[in-house]
Amino acid sequence: MRFNFTEEQDALRREIKDFLEKEWGEEARRRAEEAGDMASDHSPSFHQKLARRKLLALNWPKEYGGRGWTPIEMAIFNEELGYYGVLSNCYRNTMIIGSAICHFGTDEQKKKYLPDLAAGRKLFCIGYTEPNAGSDLASLETTAAEDGDEYVVNGVKVFNTGGHIADYCWLATRTDPDAPKHKGITVFMVDLKSPGISIRPLYNVADGHGQSELVFQDVRVPKENIVGGRNRGWYLIAKALDIERINTGVRARHQRVLEELVEYCKETKRNGIPLIKDPLVRQQIVQLCTEAKAARLIAYKVIYQQSKGEIPDVSASMAKLSGGELSQKIAYLGMQLLGLRSIIHGSSKWSAMEGKLEYMVRETIPHTVGAGTSEIQRTVIAGRGFGLPRG
Amino acid sequence: MRFKFTEQQDALRREVKDFLEKEWDEEAQLRAEEAGELASGHSPTLHQKVASKGLVALNWPTEYGGRGWTPIEMAIFAEELGYHKVLDGVYRNTMIIGNSICHFGTDEQKKKYLPDIAAGKTLFSIGYTEPNAGSDLASLETRAAEDGDEYVINGVKVFNTGGHIASYCWLATRTDPDAPKHRGISVFIVDLKSPGITIRPLHNVADGHGQNELVFQDVRVPKENMVGEKNRGWYLMAKALDIERIRTSPSGRHQRVLEMLIEYCKETKRNGIPLIKDPLVRQQIVQLYTEAKAARLISYKVIYQQSKGEIPDVPASMAKLSGSELSQKIAHLGMQLLGPRSIIHGSSKWSAMNGELEHMVRETITYTISAGASEIQRMVIAGRGLGLPRG
């Protein structure tokens, strides 16, 4: 048992940190904000920089231009990106999808998509969730009907992240309506410029419009855009989750907020006494720090298991559950600690801690919803983890 | 809208208080403890005194020697019992059964049982719960088979309160195994001295043996001991709930323990400062106090509705849920407030607050389980109250 990283891994973290501190400093962040990148959670210019540093393809096999990183290196990378609050919602999709193309794509697909993804020239978004298929994703209804050399796609995808800035959609469709619901799903790569696609931005409570509604109306997609075989989509979707599980980034971002909160409580006086000396504040801060530590330990356990070739489904659910809930807890308790001015938006000079917690309260709403709600995670833990029967 | 009692009701409370302060003071409790009455959950000495005050029959119609009290007076009485730490399990059951006999008994049954119950000469225990019928009580399996003028009973009842000191058992049995489960149950009054009954004491975590396992092996019960009609037992049991819903006794207890806790925190210094000046202690005390206030308000609302002739099933579940969860919360947080000595048993001079909270932590385990577990109450609230569909 060892709770530290190898020297090489530490060096890698240092390298990423240096890179981010240099390229994603206050100045770069401010420019990105001014360019409106905040609202869509993605900075194209910084995405390019990541590409130039060959940081977009890092978990791909070396033969496809990747760096062949293991889950541990990936976790370090994600953690640092999160810690520095890098605005890049598509790098993860790119990473997930690029990796899936490496594994399941045809030679033509690999040739066509991988170089562009690695170079940051093209972006993917993921089209899974539908109005009637959220937690119960396998009941998705978007149809892809065979017609000669093409498929004709009809349906609606919602809460699609980054569709408005992406080039392609990694689209889950129903190709066999008569098969059991998990066995009639096929994944396509769809060019978002295809006729018949309309993209409607969805504005969220955190004033962003990173999510969209994608409507597909008689969209024709060539057969060769199927990934991994017809009606084998569910398998691909499940495999791609393995990579999604390495998402240590969000937690790291919140770790940083927690550090800033501690700093704020040290600097801010109430009734002449630094907040951090208030016994109630101390209790809450230490409680949050302890939970953050526990959440990190579970997240690392997931990665450790992955690096041993195990499938950490139950620990991954625990990590997702505790991480998501904790994000909200930090936001809620943090806002309380900041007092009355916590409710003021960061644009005002009167906001407390630049409105970061007020923003975080709004922004973390989907953290217990997206990529498997807390309720679904608990169901997984109870069912797969403890063998409890289905209700 | 009025949140106080009438003058007569206040006078009644005073009368009950005076009675209990005199007859159930420290001295009386000590004597009861020495006589082993506390462990068995019933003080015959106190019961005699309660009976001689006419307080056993207080809600019965006056024609049966009762005082005809409304739910409001009952609630006041119960609250004072709780406040004065009267062990009321057996007594309560007897009262509930007496009331049921008033409503459903034959003239012979009334004549036979009511005077003795009112005089404190007879105790009843309730035989409902079985090894395989807990929350799902209607699936009870104890069989009563007709045989001439008698029924022959076979089965096992568990967690039976007071069977070892009672004269009779108010027993729920299955008389029609082929009917739907709610429609094949009958209630009998069974003399606990009948041949074939064995009583095995169950010792609980709070060092009491108020509960028993009752085994019925070919126990013969005369037909005239059936209460109400054959196969209508479920209806009787549900009606008896009306009195069960008067749950102000825990409110009285909460109030008393909180008062003691506040007193302790005022008197006890830690690092030279009275505990009550510790901001964390203040927060917790006020929080508990507020929750106790809220739980009391809901339990009064139940009684208010009863006094208007309404059936307050949902508020009653809310009262049971919040009251019992709060009992545990007070016990657990209270123990924390007392510090490390909180874990010492009350028999030691080193115990904190005479071990009151340490005992309460153990004693309240069953509060969220018996008379409808918290999970069952939530189901009632969700189903009947919020109209959510069954899972």
Add this chain to the structure above:
Amino acid sequence: MDYGFSEAQELLRASVKEFMVNEAPLAHVREMEENSTGFAPGLWRKLAQLDWIGLDYPEKYAGLDGSFLDVAVVMEEMGRALFPSPYFASAILGGHTVLAAGNDNQKEDLLPKVVRGETILTLALTEPSGSYEASGVETTATAASGGGHVLNGTKLLVPFAHVADRLIVVARSDGQGTAETSISLFLVDPKAAGVTITPLRIISGEKQSEVGLQNVKVAAADLLGTLGGGWPVVGDVLDKAKVAMSAEMVGGSQAALEMTLNYVKNRIQFGGPIGRFQAIQHRLADLATDIESARWLAYEAAWEISEGQPASAAASMAKAFISDVYVRMGRAAVQFHGGYGYMKEFDVQFYFRRAKASEAILGDQYANRELAAQQMGL
């Protein structure tokens, strides 16, 4: 013991509910959030015509001479609808301050107009310290040579200051005295020289402002109450405000619960409504129980006020309790709405955001529990 409302109160509740459904659905809330005025003057006039502004005001000031319980009923229904109006700022914070501290001239001048909705008042109490204690008031009132006072300071999060006709500024007057005994109240014209009003953007979208006071001259006649006698008045008004707001938060929690129930009964996943899952049922059952608890804590406190009993402890307990419940309800509401809970085009997020703002306003759980502890003599 009587948990029932009077017939008049039931009628009042039904009328307010109907008014909100017809005149102020959540689309109106959405519109007002974007609108810089933040409320609809037409609706405000209607409210006045229905006599709802002056429910608990004496008849001689055009009020209905009703009880504070009536106010709680109205606030609960407004809370359900998240009704954007100056009711809380003007009828409760401002009006009750004048009612308690004003002299006959001031009351006769202001209160009938407040009750008729012609004048909007607000209380400028809180400052950058965010404190609701007397010690948090740093705005100064210096005696001017020719009589009257000069005010200097910054007031923060003053509700509806941007449309107020008169601000009641809580300031520290010079001279001897403790934090509590040197507070005075001044009626200030927001258009007076030296007053700047800057709307703030807050999480709930409600209209609250920064009020800057730079050498603002106040005439002697605009002192409200006695010099140095302001704090007990503020204390009483805060108690009332907490109870009214608790009722409003109960209404908001209940509406969020009902909206969520409606969603989980109709949202089909895995072959049936998600409301059939106990993971959802039990959490909502707990919340329903908590809302019910909060409701009676609020009404008991309102009853104490209406009976003229000391209600500080009850008011603080009610506000502390519902603050926690409303936030938990708001959170469950957006959670159980899934992705829709995060999207602005859906309504449930209004309750979530309002819960977080209401939690902080008038003191959060911690501040109010501490106040209750003091009231309980701990």
